[in-house]
Every structure is written in structure tokens, then in C-alpha cells.
Amino acid sequence: xxxxTRFVLPVAALGAAALLLVPTQSQGFTVLGGNLNLGQRDVRxxxxxxxxxxxxxxxxxxxxxxxxGGFLAIWKSGVEWASEKHNxxxxxxxxxxxxxxSGGANFDITWQGAATSIGxxxxxxxxxxxxxxxxxxxxxxxxxxxxxxxxxYQCWSWQAPAGAPFSGFDLQGVATHEYGHALGLGHxxxxxxxxxxxxxxxxxxxxxxxxxxxxDGVRFIYGVKAATKPKISGISGSSVLTISGTxxxxxxxxxxxxxxxxxxxxxxxxxxxxxxSTTSLQVTVPATAGPGDVLVKKGLGxxxxxxxxxxxxxxTAGPQCNATIYCTAKTNSQGSVPSIGxxxxxxxxxxxxHLNSFNGGIGNANGIHxxxxxxxxxxxxxxGILCMQPPTVRGPVHKYDAFGFIDVPITVGIFEVGLTRWFxxxxxxxxxxxxxxxxxxxxxxxxxxx
Amino acid sequence: xxxxTPLAALLAVPALIVGAALGAAQIERLDxxQMVDETRTDNAVLGTITAKQVFxxxxxxxxxxxxxxxxxxxxxxxxxxxxxxxxxxxxGGFVSPNEGVHNSEAxxxxxxxxxxxxVVFYQWTNNMGGDVAGNALYxxxxxxxxxxxxxxxQVVLGRGEGYAIARNVRVPVLRAEIEKLR
Numbered sequence: 001x002x003x004x005t006r007f008v009l010p011v012a013a014l015g016a017a018a019l020l021l022v023p024t025q026s027q028g029f030t031v032l033g034g035n036l037n038l039g040q041r042d043v044r045x046x047x048x049x050x051x052x053x054x055x056x057x058x059x060x061x062x063x064x065x066x067x068x069g070g071f072l073a074i075w076k077s078g079v080e081w082a083s084e085k086h087n088x089x090x091x092x093x094x095x096x097x098x099x100x101x102s103g104g105a106n107f108d109i110t111w112q113g114a115a116t117s118i119g120x121x122x123x124x125x126x127x128x129x130x131x132x133x134x135x136x137x138x139x140x141x142x143x144x145x146x147x148x149x150x151x152x153y154q155c156w157s158w159q160a161p162a163g164a165p166f167s168g169f170d171l172q173g174v175a176t177h178e179y180g181h182a183l184g185l186g187h188x189x190x191x192x193x194x195x196x197x198x199x200x201x202x203x204x205x206x207x208x209x210x211x212x213x214x215x216d217g218v219r220f221i222y223g224v225k226a227a228t229k230p231k232i233s234g235i236s237g238s239s240v241l242t243i244s245g246t247x248x249x250x251x252x253x254x255x256x257x258x259x260x261x262x263x264x265x266x267x268x269x270x271x272x273x274x275x276x277s278t279t280s281l282q283v284t285v286p287a288t289a290g291p292g293d294v295l296v297k298k299g300l301g302x303x304x305x306x307x308x309x310x311x312x313x314x315x316t317a318g319p320q321c322n323a324t325i326y327c328t329a330k331t332n333s334q335g336s337v338p339s340i341g342x343x344x345x346x347x348x349x350x351x352x353x354h355l356n357s358f359n360g361g362i363g364n365a366n367g368i369h370x371x372x373x374x375x376x377x378x379x380x381x382x383x384g385i386l387c388m389q390p391p392t393v394r395g396p397v398h399k400y401d402a403f404g405f406i407d408v409p410i411t412v413g414i415f416e417v418g419l420t421r422w423f424x425x426x427x428x429x430x431x432x433x434x435x436x437x438x439x440x441x442x443x444x445x446x447x448x449x450x
Numbered sequence: 451x452x453x454x455t456p457l458a459a460l461l462a463v464p465a466l467i468v469g470a471a472l473g474a475a476q477i478e479r480l481d482x483x484q485m486v487d488e489t490r491t492d493n494a495v496l497g498t499i500t501a502k503q504v505f506x507x508x509x510x511x512x513x514x515x516x517x518x519x520x521x522x523x524x525x526x527x528x529x530x531x532x533x534x535x536x537x538x539x540x541x542g543g544f545v546s547p548n549e550g551v552h553n554s555e556a557x558x559x560x561x562x563x564x565x566x567x568x569v570v571f572y573q574w575t576n577n578m579g580g581d582v583a584g585n586a587l588y589x590x591x592x593x594x595x596x597x598x599x600x601x602x603x604q605v606v607l608g609r610g611e612g613y614a615i616a617r618n619v620r621v622p623v624l625r626a627e628i629e630k631l632r
Contacts, residue, residue, distance in 0.1 A: 130577055136555050139554050
């Protein structure tokens, strides 16, 4: 039973207050007077759609692993409101290349896959409803702080291709609009061009991408993404995940996974990190976790800004490839900062991975790359920072070219699959004013995969 | 972005603004020509809301807790000028103060108050969800327009770009436009 009338008036008053407080450049969006707390960020689909177009897309997307058709469309519709570009590359939607995840607010969803039923009006499930209701495509039931339910009328021809549909109505576009209601936005007072515009013309895929007024709206409700908000920048491993990023709690972090099977509730699968620092944590993947997104929540935190962005992860896919730059380089004798980089993929099957050092090596100097399989560190060393834990292993001597650039092919062997390795460059810098004669790059954490 | 303005002062903000925010959703974008097309609407009534009732449906396929509001509007048809009493239904509403749902596309409570003069476009629908049959309010909030007195004239209040009646229009002018389009 939904009991919301008792707060309709306060909600209305607060909504009015919100409208009055909107900055001058944001006069378009309206708010419903509520928000989704961290316990209401789950999104599921009960896939009772009858339009064949909803499930015609059977090609999974590597950045949103494990789901296709209507599931993928609904997942992406929530991800578009996220705080960061999804997987930091924003890939996964051909209609907005590299731009999936545009909210920039303290707001992220946790994709929880398939629901077992339509659920009640506060169970956070998308589903079809039979029949038709005039020119209404879909609607959201909005108790807001208690959750939501989104329904799509069966009489429309729903489509869910990866790219833009040519006919019917685009499920992802309409879902992006409806989820805007679920998170607390009303219709914008601008006539068109925004995802939260009231009306939509077929096929409506343009609504997949939220626009400036929608972005102002979600930022107004949840706050502009805080500088302290945790951010996942990479994931490696399979049964034990290493999650790298920033702003994690130094002592305690909770990792949220997508549930593997249909579940009566939308609650994410949660596991405590076994090892935490502000930039890296390790967690054992629960057996009940399935393909979807991983999020990190700071310990006991309940603020909107305590939950990270989502990052795609498929525990059934085996070890993940990843290469993430970290640590700080030592400025060389010429005032340049030697940077580590890479090309290719750290994969045994592709085997095209190269490390390089550019912009700060010393021309024609000798140097080495060295590594550790133990972990990252920030230990003072030779006037710079040793970015890994001992023991370290050194590679062969290489000669930098005249411009201070070096490229080192890294052969990936079968026994390295699933391994995480930390790399750094060392080179001779005989005229360095600190007298050490040593240059040090920043570092790279590399996870090898099949 | 948060203010320390006293809440009491903010409570004085006209509820109309908030009502507009609560009545939200995704509807087909229409102009008047499309709205009065016989494939979309059966009729439009200009009249007074004389009754309003909310009912709940628990449906084995469409799910539990489906709420619908049925309004009675007494007036005249804008399509043929005849006397007309129409029952028009839309999704959402409350059967009691503690039981019901807000629907993002429903017209606001203020717009559907008994005694309001309105223009309502509707279409007979055999199933508007939960096997509920009736005259569906076409495009939900986009099918209901308030009517205000302006001197001796009645003016239909437009809802803006993308709605069938975008700008305020006098009733005789609207009637003439509809006649021309049909």
C-alpha cells in the first residue's frame, strides 16, 4: 500500500521552494519534491514486452556486459543519468558515442537485471502494461522516496536496437525520460529538445541523451558531483577483484554487484572489501554476483556522495584486461615530467601490449622498466617515488631515443592471465641537480587477461 | 544551491506551480490538427467537472494497485455543438488519503477539481490497462485544458509548445478552428 498523501503537501511546498531557487540559467526543469536515497538506486526490468523489436538486439556490448535487448536498453537509460561517463569511456550507445553517463551529479544507479514480476508501485521495476491510453506512451508512478514503477503501454511498437530505430518508439529514449521522473524531475517548461520535455515525436531516440536542462535538474536534486565522491577508474581480476580509483574510504568499503539471477527484490549483492586504501581495494566476488555494474560505497556512508560511479563487470568472463596509470613521476634535470603510457591490450590472445615512456626521458640515456607483482606503494626513493611494493624485478636495459622516448613490447604469457603487475621506468639522468643521477616515471597497474 | 529562506515563506508559493510539476510524463507530441483527427479522438467536451471518482484494480496480468480516476464533465461537444455529458478516465489517483499513486502523466488535482470548467479530448478505449474500458483522456494531462473567464469571454488556457492547444485561445475561435480541421 502506498501511503504518500501525508507528504504530498510538504513535498509540494518543497517543490515550490526548489522551483524558486533554481539558478537563472536553469529555469526549464521542474522537480517533484523528492529524491531516491541510496537504498532506492536499483533498476530492474520485468520483460513482458510483446513488441518483437524490444528483444531483437542479441549482441551484447562489452562495456555493459551480459545483457541484450530490452534489458540493455533499460540499463543504459539509467546509466545516462550517472555521475561519470560509464566505464570512464562513455561507450555503449551508438547514438551518443563516448557520452553515456552525463549527469555529473551525486547520483548513480545499480543495475539489478531481471525482475520476477511487475511488482508494486515502489519496487523500482520497468514493465509493459496491456492496452492503450490515448496518446500516452508510458508513465511513472512516483512515490519518489519510497521508490517507483514505470509502465509502457502495449499498443505502441517498442524498439530497442543498439543504435537509433527507424520506426516505432525507442524504448531507451522513453525510458530515459521516465527514469528522470523516478529520480525526481518533472517536465521541463521548455517546449522541446530536452529529455524531460513532456511530448515526444516518434521514434524519439534523441531522448536517450540528457541535455543541459536535464543535467541542471539532476544536479539540483542530488548536488553537483562532490570532489570527495568515490570514483572507480579500473577493475581487474576475476574471483578476487582489484578495484582502482579515487576517494575510497581508507579503511572500509562496500562493493555492490548486480545479482546473478532473477530476484524478488532489487537489492544489490554486497560484499565488504578485504583490503582498502583511498585508491585501491580488493574484494572477493560473491557467488551470487552476475554480469552488470560494480559500485563502491564508502563504509557506513549514507550521503548521496558516498556511492561511486558504476563500472561494467562480468564475473563469468574470466580475468579482465586493464591498464591504469597511477603515482607521481620525478621531474627530470631538464624540467620535464617523464610519463608512462601504453598501447595495445594486455591480453595473451592479442599480444600487442607495449609500455612506453615519453615526455621526460633523457635523450639517448639508458634505462629499464621494472615491476612488482605484490602491489602499489608510494615509497620515497632516489629523490622521487618508488610506486610499487618489493620485491621488484628489473627488465633489460633499453636506450631512450634522441627525444627521450622509449617503447617496450610486453609479451603476455598464459601464466600471467589473471595476474596484476605494477610497472615503472627508471633511467639515467646524470645532471639531475639532486645528485642521484636517476630519473623515475610514474607507474602503471596492468591486469592480464586471455 | 540550498537556501536558508524560511520555509514558511516558501509555503506561500502558489500550489499551481507545484501542481504543474507533479503532472508530468511522456506523451505523444501533438498539434490541434492531430488531436482532432478521428483516428485519435472521438470527441471533445467543453464543460464543467461535476463528479470525480478514483477506483483501484488488482489485475492478474497487469499487476496490483492500478489506480484510475474517472471524471464526469457536463457541457457541449466542441465537435458538433450538441449537449454532452462525458465520463473520461485517466490513470492515477487516490481512493483514500493513504491509498493511491501519483502518475507522472496525469493531470493535476487542481486541474481536475469538481466545478472547474475545462476542455477535454477523449477516445473510447477497450483496455487502458487492467482491462479497464472507457473514454480515455487523450494524452493524459495533454488532453485537458483549463478554461478561464476573461470579461464576457471564455478563454481556453494553452499548455505550451507540443500540446494540442499551445496558446490561450477564446472558445469561439477554438470552436471555429476545430470545425475547420474536422
